[in-house]
Amino acid sequence: xxxxxxxxxxxxxxxxxxxxxxxxxxxxxxxxxxxxxxxxxxxxxxxxxxxxxxxxxxxxxxxxxxxxxxxxxxxxxxxxxxxxxxxxxxxxxxxxxxxxxxxxxxxxxxxxxxxxxxxxxxxxxxxxxxxxxxxxxxxxxxxxxxxxxxxxxxxxxxxxxxxxxxxxxxxxxxxxxxxxxxxxxxxxxxxxxxxxxxxxxxxxxxxxxxxxxxxxxxxxxxxxxxxxxxxxxxxxxxxxxxxxx
Amino acid sequence: xxxxxxxxxxxxxxxxxxxxxxxxxxxxxxxxxxxxxxxxxxxxxxxxxxxxxxxxxxxxxxxxxxxxxxxxxxxxxxxxxxxxxxxxxxxxxxxxxxxxxxxxxxxxxxxxxxxx
Ligand SMILES: [Zn+2]
Ligand SMILES: [Zn+2]
Numbered sequence: 001x002x003x004x005x006x007x008x009x010x011x012x013x014x015x016x017x018x019x020x021x022x023x024x025x026x027x028x029x030x031x032x033x034x035x036x037x038x039x040x041x042x043x044x045x046x047x048x049x050x051x052x053x054x055x056x057x058x059x060x061x062x063x064x065x066x067x068x069x070x071x072x073x074x075x076x077x078x079x080x081x082x083x084x085x086x087x088x089x090x091x092x093x094x095x096x097x098x099x100x101x102x103x104x105x106x107x108x109x110x111x112x113x114x115x116x117x118x119x120x121x122x123x124x125x126x127x128x129x130x131x132x133x134x135x136x137x138x139x140x141x142x143x144x145x146x147x148x149x150x151x152x153x154x155x156x157x158x159x160x161x162x163x164x165x166x167x168x169x170x171x172x173x174x175x176x177x178x179x180x181x182x183x184x185x186x187x188x189x190x191x192x193x194x195x196x197x198x199x200x201x202x203x204x205x206x207x208x209x210x211x212x213x214x215x216x217x218x219x220x221x222x223x224x225x226x227x228x229x230x231x232x233x234x235x236x237x238x239x240x241x242x243x244x245x
Numbered sequence: 246x247x248x249x250x251x252x253x254x255x256x257x258x259x260x261x262x263x264x265x266x267x268x269x270x271x272x273x274x275x276x277x278x279x280x281x282x283x284x285x286x287x288x289x290x291x292x293x294x295x296x297x298x299x300x301x302x303x304x305x306x307x308x309x310x311x312x313x314x315x316x317x318x319x320x321x322x323x324x325x326x327x328x329x330x331x332x333x334x335x336x337x338x339x340x341x342x343x344x345x346x347x348x349x350x351x352x353x354x355x356x357x358x359x360x361x
Contacts, residue, residue, distance in 0.1 A: 075296060075298050137297075166278055167278060169279030169300055172298075
């Protein structure tokens with residue numbers, strides 16, 4: 001039996017330099033439930049250090065949390081990467097860290113990069129320059145994501161800044177991407193029209209503050225709220241699919 | 246001015262050429278956002294960029310650009326090079342930055358007709 005699941009897969013925690021400090025895992029989970037979401041995705045810039053803690057809180061609170069990252073390619077294109085398995089995600093994170101520049105974050109300019117525990121206590125600051133691009137091309141990133149059994153979705157493709165079309169003019173035909181995220185600024189119909197009938201569209205809030213969580217979300221028709229099923233929906237297989245709002 | 250003259254006068258490394266080095270360069274455009282190049286570059290322009298992705302070849306073909314110059318010594322990716330050879334698009338590499346290279350091109354007399 002399939003049913004509808006509301007998912008906002010693009011949420012930044014306080015680990016992202018550009019996100020508000022109020023974006024602690026506990027507050028995010030609470031707000032997502034308030035908004036009636038069934039599934040959220042955690043997608044900080046080039047790091048996944050607040051994923052495991054958010055998943056733990058989600059488990060207690062009855063909210064499905066999918067671990068991921070919004071990684072920046074060499075071409076300065078944002079790619080959302082999601083993994084069912086935390087170990088695989090952390091292996092992918094090692095590769096991302098190896099390919100980030102050696103610069104350190106400038107907190108005055110970009111903000112703090114805060115790692116927290118289950119009760120919102122700060123347990124560390126990530127010192128890397130997470131705002132920067134990795135040295136990996138889109139193709140290399142997608143290959144790596146797939147090799148760790150993850151799925152790769154191009155972020156906000158209707159946005160010029162850091163969107164694949166803005167940076168690269170068009171979506172490379174052999175990109176291997178599993179899905180395409182559109183921002184809340186355009187509808188699914190407009191997206192299909194503009195991006196020539198692609199159907200693997202999702203939309204997420206790209207929330208950097210609590211109020212934005214769930215502002216935009218995707219409705220999936222699934223049997224279970226798992227990444228595997230979401231992957232099927234993106235392919236339109238097994239009776240799983242995306243539902244237009 | 247032909248692309249090959251620019252290449253020799255500005256000391257550019259020729260990565261792919263295959264017949265298009267005799268292209269006439271009638272202007273120039275500098276940008277790293279490919280959507281912006283699609284929107285604003287003119288036929289016959291030489292395009293200065295730091296993007297090495299294979300899409301630069303498609304954009305150069307689409308806009309009928311005279312050639313592409315990569316700055317800061319950046320090398321095209323392997324599939325970019327293959328595509329460029331296949332599509333007969335010249336890719337050249339300069340050790341200069343975008344700013345410096347645009348200045349040198351201007352000194353050689355490569356200018357766009359001012360938009361009125
Ligand atoms: Zn983004
Ligand atoms: Zn984002």
